[in-house]
Structure formats: structure tokens, C-alpha cells
Amino acid sequence: MADDRFHVYDTTLRDGAQQEGLNLTVADKLAVARHLDGLGVGFIEGGWPGANPKDTEFFRRARTELDLKHAQLAAFGATRRAGVKAADDPLVAALRESGAPVVTLVAKSHDRHVELALRTTLEENLAMIRDTVSHLRAEGQRVFLDAEHFFDGYKSNPAYALEVLRTAAEAGADVVALCDTNGGMLPDELADVVHAAALTGARVGIHCHDDTGCAVANTLAAVKAGATHVQGCANGYGERSGNANLFTVVANLQLKRGFDLVPPQALADMTRIAHAITEVTNVTPNSHAPYVGASAFAHKAGLHASAIKVDPNLYQHIDPAQVGNDMRMLVSDMAGRASVELKGRELGYELTPEHTKTLVERVKDLESQGFTFEAADASFELLLRDTVHGERRRHFEVESWRVIVERTKGGELVSEATVKLHAKGERIVATGEGNGPVNALDKAVRLGLEKLYPELARLELIDYKVRILEGTHGTGAVIRVLITSSDDTAEWATVGVAENIIDASWQALEQAVTYGLLRAGREPD
């Protein structure tokens, strides 16, 4: 069980699920909960039982299907309706019956919201809080209170906002979480209000939205001002601009402020967990996310690489291994010798100064023509190998290729490609049909080479991107094609550039196959 002195409280399955486009099944919610427990968070808010069948079902299945090692489940819901007893309110009953050891009640703390949204009196709102908290406490559940719109409420009527906190604490709420519901706060003003709230004697928590881009900064400011319970969501999911990214909050508190929140080995698994959750949510991971993004420790500028060569800490705020991420060198027209040398080392090559210099010049020249190597590691490695070997070494040579596109009588569009290749002393002529020209070329090449290289059967073209680049210096527009390929174990990207889209695709395809054969341990003859 996590340490109770400081709470890491995750609300991905409730507030995170309020994100536009995010829709989790019960099985998804159970899977995300397991990942969060693996990280070592203290509380997982599973949803609002009684509000919809899915959330009710989640709590029912959690009893038998979740074996949480660190976290406790929290059920979220509202205080009783005005004018009814807590014991008689069906939504309060659903919280009671959820089986969750913790209930988090959302309550109004802004006077205008009480009057306009709840359409009740300030006194009745306090009674709703008091009754609901004490009823659930008497039923044996631990209660936290989310004070909705607390910061805006404090600006409008500070005495009432603080009275809400006192009422909840006196009725038995263990934590009163101050919610920046509209996400409009900035760190300095927020810290002053948290400080005032802490003076009530209630245990204070913080729940921030990211509408000013300050959710994480606001959370850290709140902790400095006395909050001992932080709420947030995996990958910053949530309504509108999202909630405080719990991964960033935890990493900041643990690595920068010395808090002991999650086991170090779990922190070192954070990048994997963040990505595993994106697989479940089917939301494209933000590659620029702090700590866990694929670009969080990727270095492009030549000057950075030259310093990193001496000491990686010169351009990194932490060792990426602490959060399970990796440093990567990006090779582009912004690279210098150090970038290329380090990238070579990352790929397993010790480059001589001459090779490094030649490669830098070739990369800059090719990038000026439209190639991009930071997005096509495999093309860079082939360029590196050609430079090191002093010649272009391939498993097959191309005599010619041809594609025709035919619309049949029945209106079907069919592409047919013929490739003429030379490999292992043989002349190969092969034809492939596909639903498009690149698909047909891909099939023709594999068909032609599979007899000599059976491992090509495992190769798959998984992504194809085309971009039209403006011409420079009086030349016409050119087309850049990026192809991502995969075998059973890895993915790699290759690039081609030409005035003709099929020609650019062919270049990327030829490199993709060559690289696939190298990965399979085949050196060119």
C-alpha cells in the first residue's frame, strides 16, 4: 500500500475519460488501472458508479478482476441532491454499493454555482456536503471532497469557499481537493489561495486543468503551498486542454523535489507505462511529452551533440534512464560532426574523422534536395554503410521497373508492376499486382527475391507518407516519400525524393528491402 502521508491520485478513468474522442470500454479501464498500479500511484478513481452502466460495471468487475498491489480504488460522485436525505439519494447509494474503499465527492464551493447551477441556498449546499460525507463515513468509506471551482469561488466569496472546506473536514472528509475546474489559474495566485485553504486545518489536495498551460506548474506550486494530495491524469488526458499530466507531476516531485512517491524501479518503467496506456486509449502519444515522449531526449542541433559527446548532462536535465526513456541523436541538416559520430555509435559504428566529415556533407546536401534523415534512420544507416565501404553495396541491382495502372471493364482499378533485378548471379523478372502502384512494386520485388531471400516473407510495409515539397532555386516541386516497414521484431523508416511519386516510392522501397535483409543478418555478396 502506498504511503498515506502524500497522495498520488489518478483520475484518468474519470476526468481523463472526459477528453474529447476518448472512449474506454470496461476492459480498457481495467487494463489502464493495472498499468497505473504498476507505476505505484496511491489512488485510482475508476469512474462515477450509477451515472452510466459502464462505470457501475467497472466497479463490479474490479472486485474480482483487479488485484491492485499499490493503489486503492476511488468511486467518484456528487453530494446528495437538494432537499433529499443522503441515504435516499440513488446516486449516493451507487457510491455506497460500488465497494470502493474511497469515495470522492464533487461539491460546489463557488457561491454563484450554488445559486445558478444547483438552484439552492448556500446553507443547503453546506448541508448537502455535511450529510453526504457523514453518511458515507458512517457506512465505512473513506471520503475525499473535490471542491469544484474552488479558486474562482474563492475570488467571488472567500469566506464561503473556506466554509465549504471546513464543513467537509468536520463531517469527516480526509482530503479537500481544491479544483481549478475552469483551468484559468496561474501558479503565483493559485499558491496564495492554497496557503489560505491550508490554514483551515483541513488536509488540502489539488486538481488542476491545463487551460492556461500551467496545470503541472500549478500542481507543483500547490504542493509548495501545503497540498499533500495531487490529482492528475495519465498523459495529461482530460476535458478541453486536459488535466495535469500525472507522469510529469510525479517525475518532477520525485526527481526535482526529493519526494518518495513511487518505487524507483516503477519510475524507471514510466515511459513504457505511458505508451502502454496510449495503446489502450488509442490516442496517438505526444512525442514531445516531458520525460516520457519519444522526443524528450532526442537531440538535433549540432552544437548540442558536440557538448553531449563530452558529457550527456550538458544538454539533458536528467538521465533519461531514470524514467525509462533513451537519449537519441537526430541526423539532419542541423547536424555537425559530433551528431553524426554519436549517431554512428548508437548504430554500432565507430566512424573515422574522414567518414564523419563526408557523411555530414552528404546529409546536408541530400537534405537540401528534400531528403529527411531524422525521420528515416534506416536510410541514414545505409548512407553510412555506403560511406564506410566506399561503394554502394546492395543485395540486388535494379535493371528496370515498370508500373501500369488499369481501370477494368468492371470499374476496378488494378496496378501491375514488373521489376527486372540481378541477384546472386541471376537475372530475375517478376510481376506483382496490387491495389496501388507501390503495393504492386512491393509485391513484385518480394516475389522476385523471395526464392533467394526467404526471410522477405516476414517483411511488411506498414506506413506510407507522401509530401510535396516546394522547389527551390527555380526547380519544380519534388515529392518526398517515407515508408515504414516492419519484420516480427522492429520497425524502420526509409526515404525517397524525386519529381515523380512512383520514383520516390521506389527509392524508399528498395532501401526498405535492403535494410530488412541486413536486419535478417544478410550481408550483400
Ligand SMILES: CC(=O)SCCNC(=O)CCNC(=O)[C@H](O)C(C)(C)COP(=O)(O)OP(=O)(O)OC[C@H]1O[C@@H](n2cnc3c(N)ncnc32)[C@H](O)[C@@H]1OP(=O)(O)O
Ligand atoms: C467538474 C467535473 O468534471 S464534475 C464531473 C462531471 N462528470 C459528468 O457530468 C459525467 C457524468 N454525469 C452524468 O452521467 C449525468 O450528468 C448524471 C447522471 C450525473 C446526472 O444526470 P441528470 O440527472 O440527467 O442531470 P443533469 O446532468 O442534466 O444535471 C446535473 C444535475 O446535478 C446537479 N448537480 C451538479 N453538481 C452537483 C453537486 N455537486 N451535488 C449535487 N448535485 C449536483 C445539477 O444541479 C443538476 O440538477 P438538476 O437535475 O436538478 O438540474
Ligand SMILES: CC(=O)C(=O)O
Ligand atoms: C472535480 C473536477 O473534475 C473539477 O472540478 O475539475
